[in-house]
Amino acid sequence: MSIIYIASDHGGFNLKTFLVQYLKDKGHDVHDLGPSDPASCDYPLKAQAVTDALLKDENALGVLVCGTGIGMSMAANRVPGIRAALCTTEFHASYARAHNNANVICLGERVTGQGLAASMVDVFLSTAFEGGRHLRRINLFNK
Numbered sequence: 001m002s003i004i005y006i007a008s009d010h011g012g013f014n015l016k017t018f019l020v021q022y023l024k025d026k027g028h029d030v031h032d033l034g035p036s037d038p039a040s041c042d043y044p045l046k047a048q049a050v051t052d053a054l055l056k057d058e059n060a061l062g063v064l065v066c067g068t069g070i071g072m073s074m075a076a077n078r079v080p081g082i083r084a085a086l087c088t089t090e091f092h093a094s095y096a097r098a099h100n101n102a103n104v105i106c107l108g109e110r111v112t113g114q115g116l117a118a119s120m121v122d123v124f125l126s127t128a129f130e131g132g133r134h135l136r137r138i139n140l141f142n143k
């Protein structure tokens with residue numbers, strides 16, 4: 001069971017809504033930080049809601065969805081301590097955790113279908129960071 005903070009903008013609202021139910025059905029502790037409707041909204045503010053929550057809850061992981069995943073990843077990666085990975089394949093999702101210790105997966109609703117998105121999130125949540133030389137490398141990010 002993972003603790004998950006998830007948010008989207010309007011461009012990612014449908015995929016976010018799908019993933020919230022998918023992850024709840026799997027028994028995860030899902031915190032939906034919005035939006036609650038598909039009205040136009042600004043993705044940096046939604047990214048900030050998730051990154052703020054993650055900085056207070058080190059054991060949690062984040063999911064951010066916009067149209068492409070690009071804006072969410074740019075916004076989230078501006079925050080020290082956040083390692084957000086824009087993923088389009090299960091290979092990305094696996095290595096984002098194993099080698100990069102990513103704590104946020106970013107997805108694009110206009111790019112990625114629901115089935116692949118669900119599989120990527122499953123892989124992201126179930127893959128452990130390998131540490132070792134990879135820890136040395138991620139520790140160099142903020143130097």
Ligand code: RB5
Nearest residue numbers: 011066067068070071072
């Ligand atoms: C919204 O139209 C779109 O720009 C946004 O969802 C995202 O793709 C930005 O990176």
